Amino acid sequence: MASGRIIIDLERCKGCDICRxxxxxxxxxxxxxxxxxxxxxxxLVDPHHECTGCALCAVVCPDGCITVYRDIPQKPARPLAALMREEVTVHV
Incomplete structure (x- = not known):
């Protein structure tokens, strides 16, 4: 599952409650x-790292003061041998 965090510009936020x-x-x-x-x-009060970085808060913020950072787990890289399995025949 993806994890995320948000940064809120505290000086621009008016506390409108829409993001919450x-x-x-x-x-x-x-x-x-x-x-x-x-x-x-x-x-952001997230001691258990429950934020997924879904960005709903940023989308609804009328003042655009929320920046979302999302960590997406990387798939393991395929070994080079797996990429080179296709057999190619060249006729000259």
């Missing part, structure tokens, strides 16, 4: 302190 409502993993909460504009911005 959209998050299927329920890992977005609100900061206790106010930002310079007087809003309580959204923050």
């Amino acid at each position: 409502e959209a998050c299927p993993q329920d890992v977005i909460e609100f900061a206790e302190q106010l930002n310079s504009k007087g809003y309580r911005p959204a923050i």
Whole structure:
């Protein structure tokens, strides 16, 4: 399963609650302190790394202040021998 994390621009966030409502993993909460504009911005609270990087929060954010980073597990590389199994005959 993919894992992810988000970065929220705390100074641009107005604490509208739309991202928190959209998050299927329920890992977005609100900061206790106010930002310079007087809003309580959204923050990622994910001690168990449940964020999947689905990006729903970023899609619904009206101020575009959420950046999503997603780690996708890599498939193991195929050995070179497996890539060279095809037999080719060249007629001259």
